[in-house]
Amino acid sequence: MTNQLLAEIENRVKNIDTEDRVDDTVIDTVIDYLTKLKNDLLKVEKKWLNIDHENSYSIYYGVRSVILVLEKIIERFQTESIDNVSQIAKDTLLVIPFINYIIQDAMQYKTNDDLAEHILEMTDQLDEKAYDANLLKSSEEYLHDIDKNTILKFFDGMLEIMEVPKKIP
């Protein structure tokens, strides 16, 4: 089902006629399809949130990464100027076929360990593509969702790992 949905999204985005005035309904339909896909993935994500397995985090992280890219595409279609639709469509087509590939690929793994190991690799590649296509949320957007003390705790932990010499005040 998910693959069909992705194929449909790809098809719809390809058919956006950028030379002509793009009708709002065309964009709305693309957004509807993207939202449906996102909602399907949220169900998958919820499943992995509830599984207490050592690899559940990696799989959760992989699914979340795809959702975040979809959210960014939806956000851009909803908020950017109509004159930019051509660029958003181009950017979207740089990642949608790869998301389709990730999902197809994920189906073939028989164990959670194999899936977890592979999905992190795929997520890295997706992030690279999304970054180049300007479809990765900015670090400020992530920071917005993280408590400041958490970041500081993380950085302090990092300093211990790095054994960076302490500066005398």
Place this chain on the structure above:
Amino acid sequence: MVKILPDTNVVISALIYKHKKILGALSLNQDEDALKFFEHFNNDEIIRTLTVYNESKNKLEKNAQNIKLTENKDLNKKIVAYLTKFVKIELKKFYPRPEKPLDSLVQKAKKDVRDLSDYITMRYNTVYKDDDSQRKEAKRRTKIEIKQQQNKGSWKVIFEKYREQVRIESFQVKKFMSKEPFDKNLTGKKSKDKNSGDKRILAEFVAIKRKHEENNERVDFYIASFDTGFFSAKKIYGITEKSDIVTNEIKERFEIICDIPSEIIQQCRPHV
């Protein structure tokens, strides 16, 4: 022209300092020189290697995943995922993923770096390993000085001078050796080579340097690092001399100057 490679600890340190500054946190423990380093040199001067990129990414990700936050497991997973994303994006901005260097040049350089590591191991075993070896080396140097200069000065004074010299030299070598693989229980199985990342980084940089030399470019090469067991000399409190056997050997063999970021800024941009 200069080409400078920042070691993993300089990249991460700069990234942390930058954000601690933005967040308004106290950063007395953090060396802001790392960030200054990135501000002083331009993109053409800074060399980025795949190993430094991968090491930085792995260390940042691993630390994000190890962080214990709340009792709520679901919330933890979400925060950790966002924290991981945050650090990865910041790293991308700061240190874009570099291309893989030419394999043949890297393979050749890896062999040369292995030779360097074997040489340091040999010197450790013969000169610095324990008090006895260090005394023998000091005696040897004392004899040479007395013989060469027909120095009739006090044997004890000259011996103590060399004893101290060898002791200072031993600090960096010992730190280097503490990360080298060794067979602690004599079972035939060696421990993990904790220097392997630094060796790969050096080999990649040597390969890049040789590529420049093939094109007859006149360039000075540097490595900026906080790692006093490999890429930067170890300073000892109250003593002017530095412990720099490993870094000196890198300079001799590869013509690459290794030091802490602030010293490299001083050498390349003395007027800044």
